[in-house]
Amino acid sequence: MTMTKPKVSVLLVDDDTDLLGSLQVLVEASEHLDLAGRATNTADVIEHCRRHQPDVVLADIRVPGADGLSLTRTLTGGSRQGRPRVLVTTAFPLDEYLLAALGGGASGFLTKAAPWAEIELALVTVDQGCIALPAALSARLVELMLPGRASLAVLTPREARRRSWWTERSGGPADPRDAHR
Numbered sequence: 001m002t003m004t005k006p007k008v009s010v011l012l013v014d015d016d017t018d019l020l021g022s023l024q025v026l027v028e029a030s031e032h033l034d035l036a037g038r039a040t041n042t043a044d045v046i047e048h049c050r051r052h053q054p055d056v057v058l059a060d061i062r063v064p065g066a067d068g069l070s071l072t073r074t075l076t077g078g079s080r081q082g083r084p085r086v087l088v089t090t091a092f093p094l095d096e097y098l099l100a101a102l103g104g105g106a107s108g109f110l111t112k113a114a115p116w117a118e119i120e121l122a123l124v125t126v127d128q129g130c131i132a133l134p135a136a137l138s139a140r141l142v143e144l145m146l147p148g149r150a151s152l153a154v155l156t157p158r159e160a161r162r163r164s165w166w167t168e169r170s171g172g173p174a175d176p177r178d179a180h181r
Contacts, residue, residue: 007034008127011048011084013059013068015040019112023058026116032124042066042074049075054084055127058119060112061090061097069100076105085126089114095144098137108132 010033012023020038027033036054039045042065045057057075061068072086087108088101101109107126110119114134122132133141 007032008056008124009034009036009052009054010123011036011045011052011054011057012038013040013045013057013063013071014089015060015062015064026120030120032120040064042071045071046074049084056107056123057084057086058123059086059088061088061092061101069097069104072101072106073104078103078105080105080107080129080131085129087122087126087132089119093137095140098141099144102131102141109137110134 007030010027012020012027012035014020014023017040020040024035024038027035036052037048039048040063042063045059045063048054049057059068059071063071066074068088068090072088075084075086076082085107086105087110088097088106089110089112090097091112093109093111098109107129108122108131110122110132111134114122118134125132
């Protein structure tokens with residue numbers, strides 16, 4: 001007997017009804033997702049979450065009634081431990097939005113330009129309790145969190161000797177990244 005995993009229930013939140021309609025079609029066609037509903041403003045989101053308890057809320061960062069960052073904090077209590085989990089979307093991937101969304105309890109952050117496969121994977125990922133960020137935003141987050149990261153590239157004397165030894169014996173750069181420098 002094969003056990004099937006329950007679908008992830010998703011509440012779609014955006015003030016653009018055309019976008020909501022397109023996302024609804026994609027969610028309904030997914031074998032991993034179930035449409036919990038749609039909302040176009042903060043009051044509707046909060047009421048829907050109270051009544052239907054979706055697993056994940058896919059929310060635009062700009063929602064009438066309050067911004068998506070305030071909505072995220074309201075829904076999550078600033079924590080990624082409970083339900084619903086929130087995946088924030090934006091047309092403007094600004095550093096402040098990324099940091100505020102994650103700091104406010106969002107479990108992920110995507111641009112609206114993300115392909116559907118990436119959005120679908122992110123919804124499933126955050127439902128499982130993980131963080132979902134595209135590679136470019138993950139790299140940017142590391143840069144923001146480790147501003148002195150350039151100093152990490154400095155080699156200790158021992159590492160420099162090893163690099164030199166390796167370079168002499170291999171006839172090439174010790175670090176593949178050096179081949180392009």
